[in-house]
Amino acid sequence: MRDLNNYKMNKSSGFENVSDLRSVEETIDKRANLSYEEFCAKYLFPRKPVVITDATVKWKASQWTPQWFKERYSDKIVKTDQGDMRMDGFIDAITAESSEPGPFLREQPLEEVFPDLMDDVLPTPRYVLPNWLGDNYLIGPINRRLNRESHIEVNFCGRRIFPYLHIDDLGVHAFITQHYGDKEFIVYPPDQEPYLYRVENDRFSQIKDVDNPDLNKFPLFAKAKAMRIVLHAGESVFMPCGWWHTTKVPGTSLSTVISISNSSNWAELVKHLKNNSGHRLFAPVFTFYLKAIGKMKSLMG
Numbered sequence: 320m321r322d323l324n325n326y327k328m329n330k331s332s333g334f335e336n337v338s339d340l341r342s343v344e345e346t347i348d349k350r351a352n353l354s355y356e357e358f359c360a361k362y363l364f365p366r367k368p369v370v371i372t373d374a375t376v377k378w379k380a381s382q383w384t385p386q387w388f389k390e391r392y393s394d395k396i397v398k399t400d401q402g403d404m405r406m407d408g409f410i411d412a413i414t415a416e417s418s419e420p421g422p423f424l425r426e427q428p429l430e431e432v433f434p435d436l437m438d439d440v441l442p443t444p445r446y447v448l449p450n451w452l453g454d455n456y457l458i459g460p461i462n463r464r465l466n467r468e469s470h471i472e473v474n475f476c477g478r479r480i481f482p483y484l485h486i487d488d489l490g491v492h493a494f495i496t497q498h499y500g501d502k503e504f505i506v507y508p509p510d511q512e513p514y515l516y517r518v519e520n521d522r523f524s525q526i527k528d529v530d531n532p533d534l535n536k537f538p539l540f541a542k543a544k545a546m547r548i549v550l551h552a553g554e555s556v557f558m559p560c561g562w563w564h565t566t567k568v569p570g571t572s573l574s575t576v577i578s579i580s581n582s583s584n585w586a587e588l589v590k591h592l593k594n595n596s597g598h599r600l601f602a603p604v605f606t607f608y609l610k611a612i613g614k615m616k617s618l619m620g
């Protein structure tokens with residue numbers, strides 16, 4: 320932890336380097352050459368996060384830079400959280416020195432925004448397989464919901480705090496890879512949820528900035544114990560389902576996210592669909608069906 324370039328966003332909106340972080344009781348392992356068997360036994364099934372430093376070394380995406388995107392896609396229009404922008408203007412905005420958060424190209428399927436770059440994220444790391452999100456379930460609404468999450472997504476931004484402390488949708492695990500720049504993850508194990516002020520029936524916390532919480536409004540948050548890691552370019556983090564997380568980015572950041580569902584977390588996906596399907600009549604049938612499919616797929620390995 321201590322050798323990483325840690326930083327925090329202070330109240331006056333700037334980042335400052337900090338050498339001593341809040342004490343944390345546990346840390347997140349950082350591994351290279353991690354066998355798939357050990358990944359499953361130590362991290363995937365026990366649902367423990369891990370940073371993997373060499374999962375994507377063969378990806379051409381490890382060469383991505385803001386300048387390369389600016390040159391290659393200068394007049395391409397991209398959808399940011401501040402509206403549609405030309406790519407060259409977007410890159411200028413996320414590489415500029417500014418205390419205001421710039422635009423964020425957030426959670427956009429790579430396949431849709433940069434379809435010509437799908438080869439840049441190959442080969443698929445073994446750690447994200449099998450992935451059942453892209454499979455055919457023979458039922459339109461289920462296919463649409465699951466297949467939507469099966470796309471690798473891009474997150475490109477400048478210096479900023481991720482807009483919310485959250486758990487991921489649909490009970491998926493996330494495999495997040497940093498291609499350019501650093502990103503700090505602030506992570507809370509599922510047992511910390513009582514202190515995180517979850518918005519009712521939703522997957523977000525009411526706390527916007529975990530380093531500057533309003534403790535008068537959210538007193539229990541003082542008890543919440545976070546783990547912190549800084550993900551550097553070339554590194555990936557496995558974020559298990561149910562773990563609360565948010566991120567802080569000190570400069571320009573290019574990263575991608577793969578969502579994962581398989582026998583290790585299928586029950587969460589089924590529970591999520593049951594509670595949020597909007598098909599009250601069909602929910603029990605879908606639930607039964609999906610549970611059965613999960614059992615079958617697990618048996619097939």
Ligand SMILES: O=C(O)CCC(=O)C(=O)O
Nearest residue numbers: 474481487495566574576
């Ligand atoms: O990459 C990040 O900054 C956070 C991504 C994330 O947590 C998400 O997309 O759900």
Ligand SMILES: [Fe+2]
Nearest residue numbers: 486487493564
């Ligand atoms: Fe997330």
